[in-house]
Amino acid sequence: MTHGCEEKTPKISFRFNRGQLCLPYAVFLALFVIFPLLVIVYYAFTAKDGTISFANFVWFFTDMSMIQVLLQSIAIGAITTVVCLLLGYPVAYVLSRIKSHRRGILLLLFVMPMCINFVLRAMAMKELLDMIGLLGKYNFLNTVIGMVYDFLPFMILPLYSVLIKMDKSLEEAAADLGAGRAKIFGSVIMPLSLSGILSGITMVFLPSMTCYVISDTYGNGKLRIVGKAIDKCFGQNDINSASVIALVLLVIMLLVTLFTGGFSKNDNTRGVEL
């Protein structure tokens, strides 16, 4: 070593920039999400012999039974969502307004079903429906009951987390300015919890459209929803048709997310923009 040009031994740096921290997930995403998605797209646009064709789409939108399955799925999803909202909102509101430490325990009780094994829970519910004599008679009703039972916590949690953060003095302010209970709800609580309502809808509507395990269990196997249709195509080794259904479903989901404001830039719209 000579004087004047002392070189520092380069230190090995273990510092990451923020982008690099996402690298493991990016690899995972590419392997298990993007690649399969491309495969689905490929199969959707090809015929059985591998040639490019739109025949699968023509089949999906002309086959009356497929349309019926799709409509039935949307109906189940929509009804489940509405029932969950009607049941879940009051619960989330009351829970968020409990002052004491018991709040946490109560919340846990309401979301407990999520912690019980899915299969066990489904079987128990089935037995219960059988016991009260609904099983086998009202397949649609039973499926909705089952869906609500399973997805209610997914409605309560986002609503609760929005409501708990809401400044309680806003309700007092509205009452102070002359609003009755209905008005306070309609013009203060509801609009301010809209983001919770929308994320609750997304969390319940989409899965309940496709969760065919539930419709199979409670609907006595008689009720077909889109998830079941895909399953059936796979059973017949018809990957192309299954891919088309999956792709149509994906588009519906994107549309629903778009509609519920999932892509809007300002999540928290406040007043009029300038």
Next chain:
Amino acid sequence: MEKNKQDKIIELIDLTRKFEDGLIAVDGVNLYVRKGEFVTFLGPSGCGKTTTLRMIAGFDKPTSGKILLNGQDISALPPNKRPINTVFQRYALFPHLNVYDNIAFGLKLKRVRTAFESKGCKPVYKMKKLSKSEIAEKVGKVLKMVDLEGFEKRSVSTLSGGQQQRVAIARALVNEPEILLLDEPLGALDLKMRKDMQLELKEMHRKLGITFIYVTHDQEEALTMSDTIVVMKDGVIQQIGTPTDIYNEPKNAFVADFIGESNIFSGTYLGDKKVRFIGQAFDCVDEFEKNEKVDVVVRPEDVEITDAESGLVKGKIINSIFKGIHYEMTMKIGKTEIVIQDTVEKEVGETVGIRIKPDNIHIMAKEFSSNKYDGYITKKNTVCFGDGEFECDVCQLYDGSHLDDEGYLITADGEKIDLTDLDVKVEVGLKDIEITDDQEQGGAIGNIVSIIYKGDHYQLIVRTDENEEDFVFDTEDTWNVNDRVGVIIPKNKIKLSLVTEQKK
């Protein structure tokens, strides 16, 4: 203060609010507010001032007592049915509405009695909504008043703290309430802005003639703005009066300490309008029982500095701080310190004399001369009181008695008494209590809830958790509020007496 009954717009009668956890936030408050008055509830946090305001607004229901509005009991009415509007501590503006819609919120809900032409004869009255143009006109007017014209379309989240404050005031005032409640409305603003808003609020009050009830912990704010100040502590009103009254004639040491700077001394009333404190007899204007122990309050600006020889008392200046318009100096007389404000500075170390005019010496009856408790004797011949257990001399209960080996008390007549569970009255002097950081060492454990400096010592109150028993005592040591301490009382300082007069 006796005025025509018609003048009272709101009256609180024995108003009490007890929370679910047993805490009594407001304890039997009696008060009335005259129409058009600017009343301030003043006190430290937790004194019940906000709870009182919330009960007037209707957000909290009183546990007992009445709230009369123009003579009518409104304590059961929900907030939306009361002609009262509130400016909230942190504004509580609706974040999803713009400035205009925030202010118009109340107006859109309002129904006014309007005459309708009916077929020829008498007009028919109906409750009618305000029209859009009426609302716009009112909002425009109030925006002008709070100096926010042109802000109608702005989102409230883009406004500064001061602007949000103005919107909150406009939103309440636009409804033309009979009473405007303000819950520490300026607390979140910086000093300069706060001073400006104080004057603006005062001006609005003068112009509108609406009754203002204002809550604050800032004594200066209360003195600046109010017609009447209600000083509260622990849910109880300490004093009601004009700012001048409260400042010049504080009723007790708490009020004196809370309102402005003050020197508080322990003194003795000597009779003939003379009071002795800081080692000297002073002329005064108040009259008390001869030899009664009293608290003496002297405002720093009321102490006159003289030559060392011509003053009534002399002492040494030990520090001096320049405060802008005056110097704040501390003078030491023996062990006692006295704070003096004067525009002329004296050198630190200089010996000077002081004089105090008789009418600047405020004398107040002592709140506590001793601590009194109800207690009982345990099996071990200790005494339980004030949420604690203390060693004591049980023999003082019966003259000439003594304890035998088994712990029974033998009276002078030779009678054998089992003292277990005997109810007793306990008295402990203010100078007989000590506290220690080692909580287990004390007979009782509590938190320091109050510290008042009394010239040469502090008067502390230690409060226990369970039954909120207070130990009041004097100490020369420095402690901090909220310190958790053990209470020690020497065995021979606990005075016991029997509850029912038995033979001695």
